[in-house]
Amino acid sequence: MSNIPKDLKYTSDHEWVRLEDGVATVGITDHAQEALGDITFVELPAEGDEFETGDTFGVVESVKAASDIYLPVKGAVEAANSALEDSPEMLNSDPYGEGWLIRVRLDGEVDTSALLDPEAYAKLCEEG
Amino acid sequence: MPNEDSPAPALKRTPFHELHSQAGARMVDFAGWDMPVSYAGILEEHRSVRTSVGVFDVSHMGEFIVEGDNAGEFLDHLLTNRVGDCPIGKAIYSPMCKEDGGVVDDLIVYRRLDGSFLVVVNASNREKDFQWMKGRVGLFDVDLHEESDDWALLAVQGPEAMSTLKNLGMGEVFDLGRFRLVEFEWKGLPLIVSRTGYTGEDGVEIFVPTERALELAKELSVGEKIPWIGLGARDSLRLEAGLPLYGHEMSESITPVQAGFGWAVKTDKPSFIGRDALRMEKELGAEKTVRFFLVDDKRIAREGMPVLDEGGEIGVVLSGSKSPILDCPIGSALVDASFTGDAAWVDSRGKRLPIRFAKPPLHR
Numbered sequence: 428m429s430n431i432p433k434d435l436k437y438t439s440d441h442e443w444v445r446l447e448d449g450v451a452t453v454g455i456t457d458h459a460q461e462a463l464g465d466i467t468f469v470e471l472p473a474e475g476d477e478f479e480t481g482d483t484f485g486v487v488e489s490v491k492a493a494s495d496i497y498l499p500v501k502g503a504v505e506a507a508n509s510a511l512e513d514s515p516e517m518l519n520s521d522p523y524g525e526g527w528l529i530r531v532r533l534d535g536e537v538d539t540s541a542l543l544d545p546e547a548y549a550k551l552c553e554e555g
Numbered sequence: 556m557p558n559e560d561s562p563a564p565a566l567k568r569t570p571f572h573e574l575h576s577q578a579g580a581r582m583v584d585f586a587g588w589d590m591p592v593s594y595a596g597i598l599e600e601h602r603s604v605r606t607s608v609g610v611f612d613v614s615h616m617g618e619f620i621v622e623g624d625n626a627g628e629f630l631d632h633l634l635t636n637r638v639g640d641c642p643i644g645k646a647i648y649s650p651m652c653k654e655d656g657g658v659v660d661d662l663i664v665y666r667r668l669d670g671s672f673l674v675v676v677n678a679s680n681r682e683k684d685f686q687w688m689k690g691r692v693g694l695f696d697v698d699l700h701e702e703s704d705d706w707a708l709l710a711v712q713g714p715e716a717m718s719t720l721k722n723l724g725m726g727e728v729f730d731l732g733r734f735r736l737v738e739f740e741w742k743g744l745p746l747i748v749s750r751t752g753y754t755g756e757d758g759v760e761i762f763v764p765t766e767r768a769l770e771l772a773k774e775l776s777v778g779e780k781i782p783w784i785g786l787g788a789r790d791s792l793r794l795e796a797g798l799p800l801y802g803h804e805m806s807e808s809i810t811p812v813q814a815g816f817g818w819a820v821k822t823d824k825p826s827f828i829g830r831d832a833l834r835m836e837k838e839l840g841a842e843k844t845v846r847f848f849l850v851d852d853k854r855i856a857r858e859g860m861p862v863l864d865e866g867g868e869i870g871v872v873l874s875g876s877k878s879p880i881l882d883c884p885i886g887s888a889l890v891d892a893s894f895t896g897d898a899a900w901v902d903s904r905g906k907r908l909p910i911r912f913a914k915p916p917l918h919r
Contacts, residue, residue, distance in 0.1 A: 461581070464787065465598045467877050467884070468853040488855055490597045490787060490877050493904075515853075519596070 437548035569614035570768035586679035597787035608713035609784035617681035622671035652829030707768035712758035755796025797915020850884035
């Protein structure tokens, strides 16, 4: 069973979001990294890039496949995790910690009804 | 992010299925079989096989028996390589082609002690191959039957494969030459062991009757003394070694000559299916050839992506993976024979990935 921290929100595309003080930190879930397998490359946006809710903001590549990653909120990139350029395997080893992807300065209110709570996300993973 | 497909109940299972679950394998549907794609991680498993030893469950592969007075002639009619006079105890690799030179499958023929031929085919082509072969028996005096469900198959591969087996008490295999096989009883288990594999490393493939498969796994301390390796690493290992995978480097549209296996097409045999087309291609030179490459980027070049040089498109990617030995992506492409350079690039969703063609094995 994959790890699903209680203090985060989730998407049906297997991203996680931490909302605090007008900033959203986004990553991919433990379930996602497991499904992808060894991650070999991560492409992230530049600081200041602006995105709408649902935009593709990067790519995660594993040995098996390249997957787009979607932003579940609207805002401008405050920071991208540049350490992943040299150590993409951190996405496998610590998806909720060192493997975070980007921090976004939120533009407007977040529609939290479109996000999943940990219980709903766990159910989604079970159903596969 | 991908949605993980839960395996349909109809998927077939090898006798080692329970062991894969216990070892924490991630399973995938491979040609209708619920097979392990990785355990510890593809890259780590890949390294194990290159530096020490690992074991693959390849029980999903197909086994056919061909015997009878014309067994040799029948196989020489079907296959591009010369197998009819194969001595007992020897194994021969061969493509099996259509009239136009396209490949039905590539396979290995083993000449067993009793003189019969054991033909081992790709899991994805089992039914197609059997129908193809059965439909061409005609006037040949042969008995062709399938034994795929009767055999389980483990591949023990790596530079320490032979010493590991010796330490486990399987001394019978130690003097076995490459592409040779022996049949013997080991700890009460009737085995066929051949010094073959699909990794570019030393090692053996061990056939055991399906109902005795778990006993063999126990005797070999599979999962303990020899770590399990999944299909993911099987693919990256064979790609690094420059070995073709059916449907990628060899297919109904990519001939053995294009794939660089002209040596396995014996056009001096009086007749076999595909001979005219393949002889012509050998004499005139193939218009396209399969070449292997390294990528000077972190992105993997994926199957179907175009290969380009300054003049435009020169080919298409057939396979892509990552080499943990070289720490860079690797791949294969079908390239116009008129392109003879070593440098090109792959168009990966609008991004240029520089590639360098190299002669496999890429890791040496």
